[in-house]
Amino acid sequence: MTIPFLDLSAAYHELKTEIDTAVNRVLESGWYVLGPEVEIFETEWAAFCEADHAVGLGNGLDALVLALRALEVLPGDEVIVPSNTYIATWLAVSAVGATPVPVEPDPATQNIDPGRIAAAITSRTKALLPVHLYGQPADLDPILELARDKEIAVIEDAAQAHGARYKGRRIGAHGDVVCWSFYPGKNLGGFGDGGAVTTNRADLADRIRMLRNYGSREKYVNEVKGVNSRLDPIQAAVLRAKLPHLDSWTERRREIAAAYGQGLADSGLILPQEPNWAEPVWHLYVVRSPARGALQARLKTAGVGTLIHYPVPPHMQDAYAELGIPAESLPLARQLAGEVLSLPIGPQLRLDEAHKVIQAVFKITE
Numbered sequence: 001m002t003i004p005f006l007d008l009s010a011a012y013h014e015l016k017t018e019i020d021t022a023v024n025r026v027l028e029s030g031w032y033v034l035g036p037e038v039e040i041f042e043t044e045w046a047a048f049c050e051a052d053h054a055v056g057l058g059n060g061l062d063a064l065v066l067a068l069r070a071l072e073v074l075p076g077d078e079v080i081v082p083s084n085t086y087i088a089t090w091l092a093v094s095a096v097g098a099t100p101v102p103v104e105p106d107p108a109t110q111n112i113d114p115g116r117i118a119a120a121i122t123s124r125t126k127a128l129l130p131v132h133l134y135g136q137p138a139d140l141d142p143i144l145e146l147a148r149d150k151e152i153a154v155i156e157d158a159a160q161a162h163g164a165r166y167k168g169r170r171i172g173a174h175g176d177v178v179c180w181s182f183y184p185g186k187n188l189g190g191f192g193d194g195g196a197v198t199t200n201r202a203d204l205a206d207r208i209r210m211l212r213n214y215g216s217r218e219k220y221v222n223e224v225k226g227v228n229s230r231l232d233p234i235q236a237a238v239l240r241a242k243l244p245h246l247d248s249w250t251e252r253r254r255e256i257a258a259a260y261g262q263g264l265a266d267s268g269l270i271l272p273q274e275p276n277w278a279e280p281v282w283h284l285y286v287v288r289s290p291a292r293g294a295l296q297a298r299l300k301t302a303g304v305g306t307l308i309h310y311p312v313p314p315h316m317q318d319a320y321a322e323l324g325i326p327a328e329s330l331p332l333a334r335q336l337a338g339e340v341l342s343l344p345i346g347p348q349l350r351l352d353e354a355h356k357v358i359q360a361v362f363k364i365t366e
């Protein structure tokens, strides 16, 4: 590929000295599980997210699972999830024995449509789980208001939204608890798995801290059946080295998104929209085309790497056959899965490369 979808080693090469120093600091320290590196990262991450607390975890899926456990979502309960999301959002709900109840997106934002949530709430609904998909904040205010009315919790899946703002304030503590992934391809990613929650609720932070460590606050005293899901100190050190650069990386993503928005305005593709209450961080730049297959094939011929996020919605996966949700009952999720295509975007993509992508699209649509 002349222009790969995303070059994961580019961030390492940009910050090689800082990252090598950070990793070596952990290796020399003799402290390889939890400890000061994780604690300092938690403080820095909470501050970045404008939240009171952060707890470092093993990965983003665990962040969602432990958030649900901390809120005592139990077997038989229901959790409202977007029909259009990465399957991890649903898997977390299933992992605690609860049932994911899908709600269709607003086609303009591709995020959960707040206007459709009320109809999906039942007496068993324990939580609302909006996702800030592609780095675009979901419309939180109506969701938070509904949750207050019904006295249910809001858990945000922010695995794609590091640094995004909703009505001027960072994603990080609008809902009860906000879940993060530091998977390598995320806007802030380690060199391996990692995750976290942020929250303004001390009770939830405290409970998740206990759950991540075998259900133990004090060594050999186990209050509940917890898990082992702790952010690795080497990953924490890498994340600390990268965090000061995150805002400038987001700025570059914004420039690329703006270039795509201008350059592709007359391409016939459906482009992502930016609602005036949102400052997205462009984890992905996702266009839509009914002729997606041909577009992707010919971009590939032009040397442009693209990916599909996501080709099969969760309700149409074998894993969720048990729910018996007919494919056509969630037509928007199904349609989006057939039309979306993610163009190259990332902090190390140059603007001249973005312009080459635009030229390649026009060669195709001519």
Ligand SMILES: *Cc1c(COP(=O)(O)O)cnc(C)c1O
Pocket (backbone or CB within 6 Å): 059, 060, 061, 062, 085, 086, 088, 089, 131, 157, 159, 160, 180, 181, 182, 183, 193, 194, 195
């Ligand atoms: C990446 C991702 C997750 C899961 O994070 P992992 O760290 O890979 O477990 C969950 N939800 C969404 C929307 C994601 O993009």
